[in-house]
Amino acid sequence: MRDMNQIRNIVILTGAGISAESGIDTFRGGGGLWEQHRVEDVATPEAFARDPDLVQRFYDMRRAAIQEKLPNDAHFALARLDAGWPGELLIVTQNVDDLHERAGARRVLHMHGEHLKVLCTACDTRSPWRAPLLDRPLCPACGVPALRPDVVWFGEMPYQMDAIYAALRGADLFVSIGTSGAVYPAAGLVRDARDLGAATLELNLERSQGSHWFAETRLGPATQLVPQWVEQMLASGPDNNA
Numbered sequence: 491m492r493d494m495n496q497i498r499n500i501v502i503l504t505g506a507g508i509s510a511e512s513g514i515d516t517f518r519g520g521g522g523l524w525e526q527h528r529v530e531d532v533a534t535p536e537a538f539a540r541d542p543d544l545v546q547r548f549y550d551m552r553r554a555a556i557q558e559k560l561p562n563d564a565h566f567a568l569a570r571l572d573a574g575w576p577g578e579l580l581i582v583t584q585n586v587d588d589l590h591e592r593a594g595a596r597r598v599l600h601m602h603g604e605h606l607k608v609l610c611t612a613c614d615t616r617s618p619w620r621a622p623l624l625d626r627p628l629c630p631a632c633g634v635p636a637l638r639p640d641v642v643w644f645g646e647m648p649y650q651m652d653a654i655y656a657a658l659r660g661a662d663l664f665v666s667i668g669t670s671g672a673v674y675p676a677a678g679l680v681r682d683a684r685d686l687g688a689a690t691l692e693l694n695l696e697r698s699q700g701s702h703w704f705a706e707t708r709l710g711p712a713t714q715l716v717p718q719w720v721e722q723m724l725a726s727g728p729d730n731n732a
């Protein structure tokens with residue numbers, strides 16, 4: 491891997507594993523099931539069309555759950571890096587929880603949307619939202635009871651892919667934290683980063699489906715690996731080796 495002191499611009503991809511130690515279930519931890527449904531079968535536009543109440547219940551339960559959880563040492567470490575890193579830095583998260591923000595991170599991009607936002611299917615307005623949707627509340631903007639979770643379902647285009655690829659084009663280092671590398675295009679970003687010349691590092695509890703694409707993989711819980719890596723970066727960051 492490129493010398494740490496040559497790293498100026500960083501892209502970090504996070505997945506459910508970074509929130510696991512905050513008590514938020516990962517997708518494949520519980521066998522990827524919810525009420526005996528495969529997540530891939532519930533998190534789709536087809537499921538929403540077929541049985542909107544089932545899908546609303548799935549998201550109402552998770553939206554409420556994350557509001558009782560707290561960021562962990564991995565989220566706080568990334569927030570320290572975000573605050574103290576003089577170069578470019580972007581946290582691209584697949585997670586729809588707000589733990590990166592609640593830990594203090596600023597440069598966060600939710601490529602799969604957010605639990606605490608809703609999208610009106612009548613007027614396309616996005617609104618902050620913390621309550622259930624099962625009882626069909628009215629859209630704050632247009633008053634129509636047409637709200638859906640503002641998350642990216644399977645088969646839908648992830649958000650801000652242009653911004654993600656622009657950040658990758660300038661990246662010296664791509665770090666993946668807590669993801670199984672099972673879902674595309676997120677799982678393919680490491681290959682794009684490599685092709686664009688970035689160094690690649692994976693921090694994960696176990697080897698992922700994409701581990702072979704990384705120049706270096708460190709195995710362990712995020713609350714141990716991420717603070718260690720962040721201290722290493724801040725000690726050897728671009729300005730410390732002028």
Ligand code: BV8
Binds near residue numbers: 507517586641696
């Ligand atoms: C799209 C939001 C195209 C909603 C999510 C066949 C082949 C290849 C691709 C496809 C295919 N068929 C269909 C596709 C495309 C599909 C896909 O990839 N499917 C997979 C299942 C094969 N992708 C899509 O549909 C995407 N869209 O392709 O659009 C398109 C093109 C043009 C025009 C229109 C459309 C959209 C995918 C987004 C789906 N939404 N989330 C919600 O949250 O409900 S996906 C969801 O699962 C996550 O966001 C994440 O992206 C994904 C994987 O989850 P992870 O975060 O990795 O979590 P997981 O549980 O899997 O793993 C946790 C990891 O953490 C593990 O490795 C574990 O070891 C580790 N860990 C656990 N504890 C810890 C830890 N690590 C550290 N410390 C710990 N303590």
